[in-house]
Structure formats: structure tokens, C-alpha cells
Amino acid sequence: MPIRVEPRAKLVPARERAYFFWGGIELALTFQEVILTLQTYWGDRGCIIQQPYDVEVGAGTMNPATFLRALGPEPWNVAYVEPSRRPTDGRYGENPNRLQHYYQFQVILKPSPDDVLELYMDSLRQLGIEIEKHDVRLVEDNWESPTLGAWGLGWEVWLDGMEVTQFTYFQQCGGIDCNPVCAEITYGIERLAMYIQNKASVYDIEWIDGITYGEIHHQSEVDYSNYNFSAADVQTLLTMFQLSEGEALQTLEKGWVQPGYDYVLKCSHLFNLLDARGAISVTERTAYIGRIRNLARTAAREYLLQREKLGFPLLKDEARREALGLVKGVNANE
């Protein structure tokens, strides 16, 4: 079935197709149209539309397109869908709101533009949400990832009391100050789709006309919940954690940033699995988190070194290059 991208690119039809439970027009956006609308919207605003990472992550933040690119002076605007895994959130497919595997739509704007909130609000309008009729609020929610050595200040965005987006100004990543600061916008697309389609259960979301989210994901939710909570072999996972940690270290030591970082991500996911399995106590947690954070810090440091050696090629503003004492831009020399 062809995906009708064309009309969405003009950004108007999506709004017209909106349907709300308080009464309205016929057609609500399907799940994939929510994604396509956001992609088009942010793509039109200069974001690179990247693709999900191919290693398990707990959130779009862990994708190197965010975690690594947030570091250093190079501007970077990107948007992508990230399938995210939170093993402890599995509910055997029985809870209408909780999933151990879900999707985030991630936007990074670096440096954060002055009108970043207006841009975000407009993106909601593109999804057909008439903000003026609702209660949209920014409620303080400061984000910290102890495993990534990263933190930022920001909000949860509430739409009539429902958290639909996490909004964060990164202050540190991998223990390194972010300068310039980027804005991270993380949409919970299931939440948004449930809202737009007026569904009480995530499994009832229409992914595309005639096929639901549940038809695609329900069985795997049940299976993963069984695996995460009871079948996963603790000893095997512990061994895998150790092996991955070793591999991350030996690779990062050689300065091969992204392959090393892949194993940092694997450690993080294995830790989450062990946690879901109930194999990690409160106090052991601290130690495990510390180990992963060390790896993440190393990866961050190595990445910055590497970019510096390359002359920060994505920093193209000559005035800023000069201010940092960099040679004229790579492109300028060509």
C-alpha cells in the first residue's frame, strides 16, 4: 500500500483530517500518519530525518544521534523515531498504557532556537490538536540519566493532564558540559495517537486504516514480558554484561567511538533486563550504574576528541570557528 506522503508535505491536510472525541471531523490521524506528520514538520524546519539506531536503547536519547551529537560546538538538528525498550514496564499486554517496547519521536535542536516552544506547539497543531481548546502545560521535570552521566532541565508537556512530551535543555552529557545547549523534544507517540484517535488502550490505536497497534505488537509484548520477568537467565545476562563491558572498554581505548559506544548501549540494556528480572538490589544498582556511566563518559570524551581532530567540520559559522580558534571551515577550503 503506497504511503501518501505528498499531501502531508504541505502540512495542511493533516490538520483537516483531525478527529477528536469531543466531536469533530471524520478522520483521525493514524499512528503512522502521526509519525509522518512529525517527520515532515521537522524535516521542513531543517532537521535531518535520521532512522532508529540498530542497538537496543531505553530511549531516543541514547541513540548516538543525540547522546554523542549533543556534545561539542557543532550545530545539529535531527529528528527520528526511536523504538525504545524498558523491560520493567512490561505488563504482559494487559495494561492499556504500559509497554516494555514503545516508540519515541525524538527531535534535537542544537543550539536551542529562541522560538523552540512555539515550534513545538505548532507541531501539535499540525497533528490536529487545537491547543486553544485544551489545557497545555509545561510542568517542571528535570531529566537525569545516571547511566549516561547526563542531565538537563525542562518539562513534561501536559495535554489535559496527560504527559505527551518530554522537553529538555541538555546541560551535561557523559559528564561534559553542553555548549551550546540543545533542546531535546521527545514525543510519546502512542500517547498522542491515543489522544488523537480517542482510544482507551494503546492496543486499539489504528496504525493504518484496518490494522491496529495491538495486531502488530500485542503478542510480542506478552512474550517479552514473560522473557523479561521470568525466562531471562540471570547468569547468562551477568556474563553478557561483563563481556560487553570489556568489549566497550577495549574498543573505546582504541578511539573507535561508535563501535565502543554500541557495547555501552548493550550494557545498559542488559542492566535493564537484570533489573526487570529482580536480580539487582537497590544498593547493587548504584555500582552497576556507576560502571555504565564510566563507559558512557569514556565514549563521550573519545567522541569529542575525535571531532576536535576532525576540526569540528559541522561548525560552519566562520565567526564561531574563529572564536574557538579553529581553522577555517573544511568546506571553505574546498
Add this chain to the structure above:
Amino acid sequence: MPMNRDLLLEIGTEEMPAMLIPEALEELKKQIEKELANARLEYDSIWIGATPRRLALIVKGIPVMQPDAIKEIRGPKAAQAYDADNRPTPALLGFARGQGVNVEDIVVKELGNTNYAIATKKEAGQATLNVLSETLLQVIEGIPFQRSMRWGYSEIRFIRPIRWMTSMFGGEVVSLEIENVKAGNVTYGHRFLSPGPILLGGAEDYVEALRKAYVLVDVEERRDWIWEQVQRVAADYDGGIIQDDDLLEEVTFLVEYPTAFAGKFSADYLIIPSEVLVTSMKEHQRYFPVVDADGELMSIFIGVRNGIAENIEVVAQGNERVLKARLEDAHFFFREDTKIPLETKVELLKNVIYQARLGTVWVKTQRLRGIADFVGRELGFTEMNLIDRAALLCKADLETSMVGEFPELQGIMGRHYAIIDGEDPLVAQAIAEHYQPRFAGDQIPASPAGIAVSLAEKFDNLVGNFAIGVKPSGSQDPYALRRQALGIVAMVLEGRLTLNLEGVIRYTYREFATDLDLSEDQVVDGVLDFIMQRLRGVLSESGLSYDVVDAVLENRGPDLLLIQDQARALASLKKQPYFNDLMVVFNRPFNLSRQTGDQQVQPDFFVEQVEQDLYDGLLKLDQMARPYLEKRDYLGYFEAIAGLRPSLDDFFAKIMVMVEDQAIRDNRLGLLKMVVKLFLPVADFSKIIG
């Protein structure tokens, strides 16, 4: 003709954290007061206002011209400024020229015992409009925030990104620029209901212009309006709202234009423990829970929208759905959790490690049973079965889904589940109480089993961690050991428990089967000292002076209650009419005999009658005063001792202590030592500042 105008400053930001705004406002007020004083600007009044998107101030009645300042500049010393004929020296002439003043206008003044030539200069006041630029910049950059951030390429840190600034003096703009934001005469209303710029004529327009743009900028007005609406809406359902100032304050700073609405949830959820419902509503959604006339939760909540009443039913429905999802989750946990009794869950604690070196939570539970039993007996409790049962079950709720989801309900869920399991209500109560006090000022456990298990829990945490070398330092206290120690102090003092801490620490130490790093004696010293430091803080905070606290702690035994009683007695002793006599009785004997060891006083060596008199007095006093000490009536005890002064004065008046003859001297020193020893059971009086 002097003229006054009003100053308006508005810092427009992205949405600030509700919890941080009240403090930011206070700081803003301090800053403007300070900076106006620095700029020599008088004013009539300061008004401060704020919403999530703006910090604002209006200063009324500032003169349009800054007053002149008179400045005195120090020149050469007078001796070098004028010659013998009192004529200005070249040095003075040079100084006057340099300062641009006439040499005749120079005066001589004494500064710090030396006479100097002083030039008096008038610094002409400038137009206030110009002065204010710097003043406001200082104000904005000077506000300290609990948490601040950078954004984009910003150099400064602020609570949230600054997006506009409005600064006007009278009808004119005070020029001001921070990062890439230039101040102007334009403000902005509600983010969605009035998105466009609003031109202001001056401070007098401000509040009303914003009101029209759906922003109530006055904090009091907004708070009162919310409270009134919330109560009115609750009353529509024959319900009431329990006053909750924290929640009201938070909501006040979450909205610019409040409209309250009611939402409902299914009454089926009311079987979930009320703490869970309230947490879901308040902590997670900032709704006001509604109660009926009996104080029971109703299946209604009141939310406050940031906006107007139009389409409010849409907002209410959306909020109902969110709460339903949360309660559905909680209901699921509750059903799952109650399928298996707590007793069975205790076994699962074998899989949970308390701390790698200190074993599992199950092992900890076994220790708690022993320690709680010991503590209970020490305190003279008789409910040993209840204590043991509570100790066994107190950690089992860690294995429930509800506590996994709402960690702040640990203990509280244990109580609910214990009641459902059919445990003794006192056991259930003790499970909830064993985490108390959770914070400074929290309630302490009331039931004997609660007290015993709570103390056991705290001693176990302290002793275990100290024994493997985990000890708080500076701001590092990952296992909240300070809170544990403070909990012990609070329980003992408020509950008036007589407890030998050392005995408990030793018993607790022996409960650990693991290899520990520190010896029993080391741990006893470390933990006791740690608790005493907390006690020192608690006593000082209760208003006791440092010298009193030092005096009793110097002398400490392991009984906190005794120490507190002694400290209080000492503080009140200092106010007694006989206190002066008492200190006289202490000071001279103490100073003279401090180098002396214990001397057996031998009446045979007495030379003078006054020695015999003092000795007799002391023996009599010992008999007379000792009962006071045993009753812990310290005032009575010391009043009796103060009565020793006349015979002591007589003693010092008639004899010299430090005579050549060593036997006589030592005997006299021994006599004085006897006096000093009367004080020792209570405090080290040498620390007392009279």
C-alpha cells in the same frame, strides 16, 4: 520641581518550575531593594508579581533625578599638607588640582587617629532613567536560583530561558539587554489565549493589561481565586477540600489564568487505599482530592486549568482519562499484591540484596527481629510477639508492585496489606511506623512494636554501614545515614525513652554474621559519635546555647534523654538567681585543682577550722543533694550546691591553698576537687559561659 515616576520590570521566561518561583520572588525583592539603595534611589513601595512565565516588579514613586552624592576623598596627611605657617604644601596643591577642587575648600579630618586633608566632591545625580539600566541588570543577574540553566549559546544562567523583557520608567523604556533579548515596552499575555504583543504606556497599565490578556499576575489574587473556585466546585458536589497550602501554592504557579473544574472517577477505585488515590491525584496530577462530610474520599477531583471556562468539558474529560489510567494501574497492582500474603513475600526478599557486603534484605529482616527484640526488652516492652511479627513482615511490601510504583508508600502499603492478611492491627501499625520519622518533624512511632522495629531498622543501617566503612562525609550521604541517626535522636527525645545506645550498638554489631572491616569498639565509637553530633545539632536548634550543649556533651554517657534533660536544666540554671554563686563555687576550685589527681582528703591534715567546716559542709551536702540527683532534679541539686558559697568564700579568705607543705597543700587541693566533683555528673561546667 522634583517628580516621581513608577518603574516596571518584567522578565518574560519560558515556564518556570512552580516550586522554585516563591523563593525566586523573595530574592527578586531583595535584589531590587539592594540595588535601589546602591543607586541612591528612594521609592514609595515595591510590588512583586509572578506567573509561570514572568517575574515582575513595580516600584512606585522613584524620583526622576538621582540625588547628588557627596564624596570625601582622602588626601595627604595634615602634617604633610600644610607647612609650619599653615600654608598649603606642594603636595596638597597637587592633590587639590588632581581632584579639581579649590585648595581653600579642603578640610582636615581625623581618620583612624591621623589627620588627613580631605577633598569634598559633589557627584551630580544623573537621570534615573539612565541609572536604572545598570540597576536592573544587576538585579536580574543577581537573583540566585536553586536550579539554573543555560540555553542556546547563553553565557548567563537563569531559572529558565529569558524570552522577553519589559522595563519602563514612567512612559519610557529603560534600555537593557541580556543575551540576545532587548527590553522594550511590550509584554505578552497568555501563551495561547493572547499570543500577540501588548504595548504598555507604563507601570500603571501593567496589571490590567495582563488581566485582559488572560494573565492574573498578582500572586495573592490568583491564589485566592483558585482557592475560591476549587471550594465552590467541590461544594457543587456536596464535597469539601482539605486545606493543602503546598498544593495550592504549586497550582498557583502552574497557571496564569485559573479555571477550576471537577472530574469524576469510578467509585470502584475507592477500594484502593486512600494514600494511593491521594498520591495519584495530588503528586502526579496536581488535583485537589474531594472529601465528604465524614472526611472520606469521594470519587471526584478538582483540577485547575490554565485558561478560560470555554471547552472546559473537553479538558475535564481528558483529565478524567488520565486519572483513570493511573488508577487502573494502581487497582491492578492492588489486586495482584493482595493475591499473595506478606508472609509469603518475606521469602522473596532472599533475592533482594540489601547491600553487597551486608547480605540480602531477608538476612536483614532476620537481624531486625533480633535487634528489635533486644531493644524492646531494654525499653521494658512486653509485646514481644508483636514486635517479632512486625520485624519479620516490615520489609515484605518491597516485594509488592504498588511500592515498586509508588516507593514513597513503602510501609504504608505494608500496613494495608497486613490488615488484609488478617495480621494483628498493632503489627500492621508497626510496619507503617518503622520508617518513621521519615523527615525532620515527622511523627515518631507510637506503638511499642513500631518503636522497637523502627529503632532496630535505624541501628542496623548505621552499624552495618559504619562497620564496612561507609560513613557520610560532607554532602555525601548516599544511604541517608544522617537521617537514620536523627530519627534515633528524635524518637528517644520525643518519646522520652531511656535507652543505653552503646548496648544496642554492641548487640546490633554482633547480629552481623558477615566479615566486617571495623571492630566492635571502633563501630561503637563511630556510631555513638555520629549520633552525638546529630544530638548536638538538635539541641542547638531547640534554642539551647552552644556552651550548654558543649558542657553536657563533653560529659556524655550513652543516654540521650539524660543528656537533653541535663542540657535543659543547665539552660534554666543559667537564669536562676543563685547561678552566679554556683559558678563562683565551681570556678576557683576547678582552676586550682585542674592539675590535681584524685586525692583522698584526710581530716588529720586540716590546719584551720575553715577546712574542717568546708569538709563537713561537703559531706552534709553530699547527703542532702544526692537524692535530687537521683530524681534528676538538677535545679534543686545545684541550688543546694550554690549554698556552699559562704563557706567556700570563708575558706579562700582565711587560708592559702598553695602552701609549701606538700601534704597540707595536696589535702587542700583534694578538698577543692571534692567540690568540683559535685558538678561532674551533670556537665563540664568549665565550658559554661557565665
